[in-house]
Amino acid sequence: MTDVSAGRRLTVAIAGATGVVGTAVREILAEREYPVGELRLLASERSAGRRLPFGGHDVAVDVLAADSFADVDLAFFAAGGAASKRFAPAAAAAGALVIDKSSAFRSDPEVPLVVPEVNPDALAAHKGIVATPNCSTIQMVVALKPLYDAAGIERVVVSTYQAVSGSGKKGPDELRRQAPRVLAGKPAEAAAYPYQIAFNLLPHIDDFLPGGFTKEEQKMVDETQKIFADPDLKVAPTCVRVPVFNSHSEAVNVQTRRRLSLAEARALLAAAPGVELIDDPTKLSYPMPIDASGLDPVFVGRLREDPTIENGLHFWCVSDNLRKGAALNAVQIAEELLRRELV
């Protein structure tokens, strides 16, 4: 760990630089003026040699390898779980602090799993790798955080409506290809998903586990408990892929441990970092995925009391799964590390 001094600039690597999330990390680093000295863009052989813009000039993409990380301060990993497992430990051993987007290390007790609005203090315990949670978890915990701090959370029942951009570039490509075919009465010809996604729903994201849940659903359970450091916080999820290009939505039913009036919950959410309340039924104002895309907040609306249970609340939250759900959260972790002099 080097000293932090005013004006210090970091050597930053992005592994998976040509992918959807890697691209967003590069753009958000520039947008938020992260103090990048040197930027190393890393990807597979296939993409090596491509040049991508950053800070007014082009940067050539190098092949991601174990020896890519000499003198790197901060390494964003967005190249998939296999690449993270293979190269992140080497990067950390070389002295880089890894911010990993994959699920490879999320359940590792030595690896903090961090959403800066929720559990930034967990960063202090890092041992070279910090993990950023799954997109569907991030937006939910940002919205739950003010309620959790004020009243505790007993149980959450959540149904997701997840956009195809969560599957990488092939998701939107498939939806864009299938939609006109289906409108023309032609077979959809599924490739990226097991079945047609255009004008359809798939109650299936990631692999199935023995109990009948999917890995995507289990992530929402395990990651939420780890982020709140609360193994008694119960999460009952159903994850569904919907024919929306970008931004995930979630119908969330919460039972808090102590009572919160609707007015209190509304005030807490309105003031919560990372949350933007869009909730005025008289003006038909509520969050929608087409409005959230390209923006940073977790948008919350449809807030109402659930009269069927003690301390029950319903809300609907929408967020850009590529930004807050992935790249932005990773860059916010990098900012927080710098602020806390941890990198």
Added chain:
Amino acid sequence: MTDVSAGRRLTVAIAGATGVVGTAVREILAEREYPVGELRLLASERSAGRRLPFGGHDVAVDVLAADSFADVDLAFFAAGGAASKRFAPAAAAAGALVIDKSSAFRSDPEVPLVVPEVNPDALAAHKGIVATPNCSTIQMVVALKPLYDAAGIERVVVSTYQAVSGSGKKGPDELRRQAPRVLAGKPAEAAAYPYQIAFNLLPHIDDFLPGGFTKEEQKMVDETQKIFADPDLKVAPTCVRVPVFNSHSEAVNVQTRRRLSLAEARALLAAAPGVELIDDPTKLSYPMPIDASGLDPVFVGRLREDPTIENGLHFWCVSDNLRKGAALNAVQIAEELLRRELV
């Protein structure tokens, strides 16, 4: 009430005969060989004179009026709430038994609200009008029925994924018109819905009520309690419009009153009338709206225990909202009335 005799054929009217549900009622009456003697097709001035096929010849559409129902045995109403309020009492007074698709009479204690697989005995108390529930309620109660009978139901948390066909012809028309525009980067130009529906989600179906719920959500609460004749059955709904042409889907979390093992729940659902279980994760088999359209059953899958609560179960159900959710349920009520000699 006339005597029922073998070979008796009924004079049947369809009010709203040219709409999406009225058309489906006419087709399903033919398909299921309901004993129709004379068929009267009724609609607004605009559609009068059109000829529609039934039983091998064409039937002219008449103008719906208070005096349309002389000698009618059975009148299906699918012309919207205003038309039902205006003409259904007149039809009943003229001796017709009305099966009403609208929400006009659903909460009337004198009007049975019936799903034949769930509460056919309620038909006996009819006073000339029987109501058929809202589409999103019907498919849920058909799936809940076997669980309710075996173990009681304490509480249901349900998130819906509702197709645009639920909005009448203008819903699919709008999705079909908008999708190519959005793909071409043009403005969607919302007309049938307050906002773009193509590649978007609207957490808003029907009008908002003071508590923040929509009427669609309140219907799921009130209708489910009335159908099960159980005011203690708690329903916590969120209703969402999705860019799917036809068939509604629902993520349902149930807490039964007594414990049901997963195996028991599976066996009960597999044997339940009107339910078809499609649930084999090892074969990626689960219900999807594109598979359900045009078919009669309520398809149930993703059945799994919810370990976060005592007696908890999750399932996902999909059904054609125009068939079981509307026209088929109405025709099944007509069949049940005949079977019970109530018409």
